[in-house]
Amino acid sequence: MTYDLIVVGGGIGGSALAAVMARTGKSVLLLEKSTVYEDRVRGEWIAPWGVAEAKRLGLYDRLLAAGGHHLTSHVTYDETRDPAAAEAGALPLGMFAEGVAGPLCIRHPVHCQTLFDAAVAMGATALRDVTVGEIVLGDAPSVTYVHDGAEQIARAPLIVGAEGRQSLVRRAAGLTLHQDRPHHWFAGLLVDDVAEIDPLRQTIGTEGDFAFLTFPQGNGRVRVYGGWSLSDKARFAGTEGPRRFLDAFRLPSAPQNEAIANGSPAGPLFAYYNNCSVAERPHAPGAVLIGDAAGWNDPILGLGLSITYRDVRIVSGILKTEGGRPDFRPYAVERAERMRRLRAAAELQAGLDMEFGEPARERRRRYHEECAEDPALGMHGVAVLAGPETVPPDVFTAEHRARVLGA
Ligand SMILES: Cc1cc2nc3c(=O)[nH]c(=O)nc-3n(C[C@H](O)[C@H](O)[C@H](O)COP(=O)(O)OP(=O)(O)OC[C@H]3O[C@@H](n4cnc5c(N)ncnc54)[C@H](O)[C@@H]3O)c2cc1C
Secondary structure, three states: OEOOEEEEOOOHHHHHHHHHHHHOOOOEEEEOOOOOOOOOOOOOEEOHHHHHHHHHOOOHHHHHHOOOEEOOEEEEOOOOOOHHHHHHOOEEOOOOOOOOOOOEEOOHHHHHHHHHHHHHHOOOEEEOOOEEEEEEOOOOOEEEEEEOOEEEEEEOOOEEEOOOOOOHHHHHOOOOEEEOOOOEEEEEEEEEOOOOOOOOEEEEEEEOOEEEEEEEEEOOEEEEEEEEOOOOOOOOOOOOHHHHHHHOOOEOOEOOHHHHHOOEEOOOOEEEEEOOEEEOOOEEOOEEEOHHHHOOOOHHHOOHHHHHHHHHHHHHHHHHHOOOOOOOHHHHHHHHHHHHHHHHHHHHHHHHHOOOOHHHHHHHHHHHHHHHHOHHHHHHHHHHHHOHHHOOHHHHOHHHHHHHHOO
């Protein structure tokens, strides 16, 4: 029961890291709580820079073989824009990462299972239906867990926390999680039987008191998200909630949404309040955190998967090159700056798309008008698609924010 590495949480980050490290010959124990991966309304859209990270990790071909679906264009609708003009200005998505056709969509449960299978195929000891108990860190790390009715204790020089927002490893390490105030409600639903929609085009838009995002998955299936004000918590609650949610997509400023509203709900409707968070550090003696466990970006940008793949690449790089006690300080420095930039980008996007009423509408109208003259105003969007390190640092300053959102 002694391993080179124990990974707690076999979702995106945990399974990917276990696969990559097992491939290098390390003995890896991967502990996953669930028996099957279910639709928890989690990320199904990987930004082009995240796809590039998956390629660098040698995992992209598996995602494609599991049904990964590339999107190649983007349209921003808005109540202040003519829909035909919005469509005429469709943004091609194949130019943001070299050799990447555009964002990649794949169902989150399929994505997790594909990576878990990869970890098994590469030689990790990967267990499901595990209840993790005591986690000891420091000089002699260990994890106590129950599997198949038996309590076990496993030891390794390093425990990886990859179990998402409620990380046990983070708690065992005594690392504080700082969370921003929530900005808006955000809910997602998988929709089937969507006829007459461009399967390669993603869209976003805001009208009245509702904002939406749509991501076709192929074969008449679309993952949709909606955002609305924090003051209306129960707006889509109850058994009729999914139907009311789809009806909210019927917006004159986005005529293509009619096909979505006429589709059939194909999964649960879960609502989350959107915010950003950050752990005080993503490492402690005997532990390192990856993915949401280390802090997350507001899902308005859809970057949690890309962030997690980059975490896996950097952490696996450190583990591969360093014997003895790995030094995760460079990871902490890089991640802090990456998350700082993405937080600023998320605040801009949420300020533009997920605020409602006349002042917000006027702000968006002015933004779209000025952006046509000065595309630099939309550089936070380039950070989302190409990666936060690809745009000048001034995009993430209060001055830029004031230029985009007004004083
Ligand atoms: C509404 C919403 C929409 C989103 N949309 C997108 C999007 O479109 N694109 C995008 O990139 N990101 C999106 N995200 C974010 C993205 O889903 C996450 O950032 C990403 O899944 C994080 O990966 P992870 O591996 O850290 O955690 P997870 O994918 O959450 O995996 C954690 C795993 O740990 C397991 N686990 C939990 N506790 C334990 C335990 N005690 N013991 C053992 N195992 C445990 C869980 O069962 C799970 O399998 C969205 C998030 C939300 C809330």
